[in-house]
Amino acid sequence: MDFTPTPEQQELKNAVRELATRECTPERLLAWENEPAGIDDGTWRAIAELGWLGVGAPESAGGTGGGLVDLACLLEECARGLVPRPVTGAIRAVAALAALDPASPRLADLVAGKKRLALAFDEETARTPDGWTTKLSGDRANATVDGTKAYVPDALDADLHLVAVRDGAGTSLVLVENRAPGAVASAVKTFGGDRQAHVKYEAAPVVAWVGARGEADAALASLWRRQVALALAEMVGGMDAVLEMAVAYVKERQQFGQKIALFQAVRHQIADMGTQFTAARHLAWQAVTRVASGTEQGHELASACAYVGQAFKRLCWTSHHVHGGAGFVVEHRMRFHSERAQSLCIRYAPEAPALSEIASALLD
Amino acid sequence: MDYDLSPRESAWRDEVRAFIAEHVDESLSRETREVGNEGRGPRARKFLDALRDRGWWGLSWPKQYGGLEKTAVEQWIFIDEIETAGAPMLPLTATSVAPTIMRIGSEEQKNHWLPRINNAEIDFALGYSEPEAGTDLASLRTHAELDGDEWIVNGQKMWNTMAHMATHNWIAVRTEPDAPKHKGISMMIVPMDAPGVSVQPIWVWPGLRTNALFLDNVRVPRSYLIGERGMGFYYAAMALNFERLSIGSIGMARRHFRALVNEVKQRVVDGRPLKNDPWVRERLARLQVEIDAARMLGLETAVALDRGGVPAAESSMAKIYVSELTQRIADTGCEILGLNGQTHAQEPSALAEGRMQWLYRIAPMLAFGGGTNEVQRDIIGFMGYGLPRK
Numbered sequence: 001m002d003f004t005p006t007p008e009q010q011e012l013k014n015a016v017r018e019l020a021t022r023e024c025t026p027e028r029l030l031a032w033e034n035e036p037a038g039i040d041d042g043t044w045r046a047i048a049e050l051g052w053l054g055v056g057a058p059e060s061a062g063g064t065g066g067g068l069v070d071l072a073c074l075l076e077e078c079a080r081g082l083v084p085r086p087v088t089g090a091i092r093a094v095a096a097l098a099a100l101d102p103a104s105p106r107l108a109d110l111v112a113g114k115k116r117l118a119l120a121f122d123e124e125t126a127r128t129p130d131g132w133t134t135k136l137s138g139d140r141a142n143a144t145v146d147g148t149k150a151y152v153p154d155a156l157d158a159d160l161h162l163v164a165v166r167d168g169a170g171t172s173l174v175l176v177e178n179r180a181p182g183a184v185a186s187a188v189k190t191f192g193g194d195r196q197a198h199v200k201y202e203a204a205p206v207v208a209w210v211g212a213r214g215e216a217d218a219a220l221a222s223l224w225r226r227q228v229a230l231a232l233a234e235m236v237g238g239m240d241a242v243l244e245m246a247v248a249y250v251k252e253r254q255q256f257g258q259k260i261a262l263f264q265a266v267r268h269q270i271a272d273m274g275t276q277f278t279a280a281r282h283l284a285w286q287a288v289t290r291v292a293s294g295t296e297q298g299h300e301l302a303s304a305c306a307y308v309g310q311a312f313k314r315l316c317w318t319s320h321h322v323h324g325g326a327g328f329v330v331e332h333r334m335r336f337h338s339e340r341a342q343s344l345c346i347r348y349a350p351e352a353p354a355l356s357e358i359a360s361a362l363l364d
Numbered sequence: 365m366d367y368d369l370s371p372r373e374s375a376w377r378d379e380v381r382a383f384i385a386e387h388v389d390e391s392l393s394r395e396t397r398e399v400g401n402e403g404r405g406p407r408a409r410k411f412l413d414a415l416r417d418r419g420w421w422g423l424s425w426p427k428q429y430g431g432l433e434k435t436a437v438e439q440w441i442f443i444d445e446i447e448t449a450g451a452p453m454l455p456l457t458a459t460s461v462a463p464t465i466m467r468i469g470s471e472e473q474k475n476h477w478l479p480r481i482n483n484a485e486i487d488f489a490l491g492y493s494e495p496e497a498g499t500d501l502a503s504l505r506t507h508a509e510l511d512g513d514e515w516i517v518n519g520q521k522m523w524n525t526m527a528h529m530a531t532h533n534w535i536a537v538r539t540e541p542d543a544p545k546h547k548g549i550s551m552m553i554v555p556m557d558a559p560g561v562s563v564q565p566i567w568v569w570p571g572l573r574t575n576a577l578f579l580d581n582v583r584v585p586r587s588y589l590i591g592e593r594g595m596g597f598y599y600a601a602m603a604l605n606f607e608r609l610s611i612g613s614i615g616m617a618r619r620h621f622r623a624l625v626n627e628v629k630q631r632v633v634d635g636r637p638l639k640n641d642p643w644v645r646e647r648l649a650r651l652q653v654e655i656d657a658a659r660m661l662g663l664e665t666a667v668a669l670d671r672g673g674v675p676a677a678e679s680s681m682a683k684i685y686v687s688e689l690t691q692r693i694a695d696t697g698c699e700i701l702g703l704n705g706q707t708h709a710q711e712p713s714a715l716a717e718g719r720m721q722w723l724y725r726i727a728p729m730l731a732f733g734g735g736t737n738e739v740q741r742d743i744i745g746f747m748g749y750g751l752p753r754k
């Protein structure tokens with residue numbers, strides 16, 4: 001067993017950490033929140049030039065051909081440093097398209113940051129293919145999409161949407177341009193900084209097929225597992241930051257003439273955070289590496305989901321608690337992490353389906 | 365033994381409910397959601413005026429000051445009903461500052477301040493905390509020196525909520541620099557329009573505004589020091605104790621929990637009623653049990669007060685339990701609502717009025733504010749079970 005990243009992965013992590021420390025300051029984070037695109041143009045271009053957007057894309061598309069573990073290292077570090085969500089969303093989206101269709105001619109522009117892609121799967125009351133009602137019509141050459149996708153991250157600014165659609169043949173994945181009148185995205189105010197929108201498609205023309213018609217179920221399932229694995233890495237990065245801040249603060253803040261770290265009740269909270277973080281980190285990385293190599297032996301991913309999501313939220317709560325009022329102001333990093341914790345947990349690691357999968361593994 | 369309300373208490377509850385039915389409507393709840401609870405929109409003001417016309421600002425006040433001298437259980441009923449309705453709570457000026465002045469003020473001070481509070485001419489912000497004095501209030505540094513018939517006040521208060529709307533500030537200041545920490549503090553009233561007073565906004569995570577307050581050679585009349593010099597630390601504790609019934613109240617959290625339950629009853633996800641999901645059922649049931657438990661802890665405090673006791677441990681139990689339960693409700697509520705659970709209250713599509721994510725954001729402050737939970741746990745040990753302090 002070896003819990004350490006490779007030298008190349010470590011190098012990438014260091015680069016992210018360096019940029020995040022420099023750029024992702026509280027002032028910038030607040031300013032980005034008010035930017036229509038969630039990030040300024042200069043930072044977006046700088047990040048694209050560093051090649052991060054293409055870590056999951058093949059070299060033929062200008063990417064670095066990294067695998068899931070490389071992506072997870074990158075996203076863990078982005079989350080730790082609060083790199084804006086449009087960046088992590090783009091990294092995920094490029095990796096998703098690259099995994100589904102490595103030869104897609106659209107990848108190069110996405111990798112270069114010239115175009116943006118959003119993943120439009122969820123609907124207001126449906127999160128699985130069986131429940132989706134967004135329809136596909138017409139023959140392969142003239143197909144169109146009708147329906148509404150909900151809570152789509154980064155949908156407003158994306159040039160393309162990868163949409164999961166249904167027809168009599170089953171589930172398909174298609175690319176649609178984010179352009180009226182076919183596609184109309186309207187912002188929905190949520191927290192977590194991933195700039196979500198509801199998108200209404202009305203006879204939106206399919207501009208490219210991703211895989212064969214009606215046969216996307218398996219591809220989507222595996223795509224989703226990879227997306228979840230990446231979210232676990234993000235959560236680990238966030239937890240690490242939250243714990244680090246708590247430790248630093250209790251060593252510095254004084255009340256009753258002493259550092260609050262000297263209160264046993266405070267120390268115990270740090271100890272519990274550390275224990276949960278350590279367990280969460282390994283459950284997450286075990287799941288990431290197993291999903292990456294296709295060697296899952298049981299319910300590693302579900303187990304990590306159920307543990308890591310809840311642990312991240314608990315760590316945020318505790319870190320808020322030891323920070324008192326100081327950590328509660330809008331510009332404090334804590335609240336960005338707490339929002340991301342809930343937002344990542346709701347989308348990628350809800351406890352209910354994870355527990356039910358584990359129960360089935362145990363009992364059925 | 366009797367766990368039911370007495371006929372008198374039931375009648376009081378019905379009276380409060382009737383008042384609420386008459387004065388609370390959807391537009392008031394919407395305004396409260398939009399403004400955040402630091403703010404007082406026009407509808408909230410109107411509601412508070414109606415409460416005042418009814419004489420209910422003085423629910424807890426002794427009769428000699430025009431109060432109704434309601435029992436603690438009756439006050440508990442009032443708080444519970446108001447919170448359940450999502451209506452604005454009585455201002456701390458009426459529930460915390462006024463009763464403290466009644467207990468500690470000189471006749472002259474009472475005659476000066478109480479009528480003005482009673483006719484809503486003045487409204488206080490509460491200035492206890494400072495950047496370096498949070499839980500450890502006694503270490504506060506804002507200080508005042510006597511100069512003839514005036515105090516000259518200098519220093520900085522932190523988290524001075526409502527300061528931007530209040531007419532006066534109720535602050536704890538050091539007036540006896542040579543006395544031990546706890547014995548060197550006094551309570552003082554500072555008019556917000558006094559020269560040298562300035563306010564800077566501080567925005568906090570749930571979208572509420574609080575403030576930093578700067579006091580730069582502010583002169584206030586000598587008589588604005590309320591009660592005795594050097595007793596301020598104890599007066600501040602007294603003022604906080606007057607809030608113990610509302611701090612330990614489960615009303616607000618229960619209101620949002622009910623909204624959550626109503627959404628779950630109607631929502632269909634992936635073609636299946638959400639209420640059929642075993643995880644959802646178990647979680648909601650467990651939260652309901654905890655809400656029942658929280659209600660008992662709040663009532664225990666009220667009943668003990670009515671028996672003439674000092675329910676320090678009991679009210680600490682309620683405060684800890686409610687603050688931590690609120691966080692569990694929010695956390696689970698967001699997850700049960702799924703992707704909709706992150707939706708902001710301003711979105712028309714937000715389920716449960718967007719309150720689950722708002723509770724998630726407000727919950728941490730319930731635990732470290734109002735007397736942090738670690739200290740509350742110490743109080744339960746010392747006061748409730750006589751554990752040794754050293």
Ligand SMILES: Cc1cc2nc3c(=O)[nH]c(=O)nc-3n(C[C@H](O)[C@H](O)[C@H](O)COP(=O)(O)OP(=O)(O)OC[C@H]3O[C@@H](n4cnc5c(N)ncnc54)[C@H](O)[C@@H]3O)c2cc1C
Pocket residue numbers: 253255256260263265266321322323324325326328489490491492493495497498499500522523524525526568572574729732733734735736737738739
């Ligand atoms: C939105 C908001 C509104 C507020 N409004 C007001 C207001 O109107 N008026 C006012 O005066 N104040 C107000 N406050 C301040 C509030 O009362 C303080 O935040 C609270 O007293 C905690 O102090 P602190 O933030 O300095 O945290 P600290 O006291 O520094 O606490 C930090 C951590 O140390 C822990 N700790 C401290 N002492 C001990 C100990 N002895 N044993 C174990 N653990 C300990 C705490 O539990 C906490 O986890 C407000 C705060 C907020 C955030």
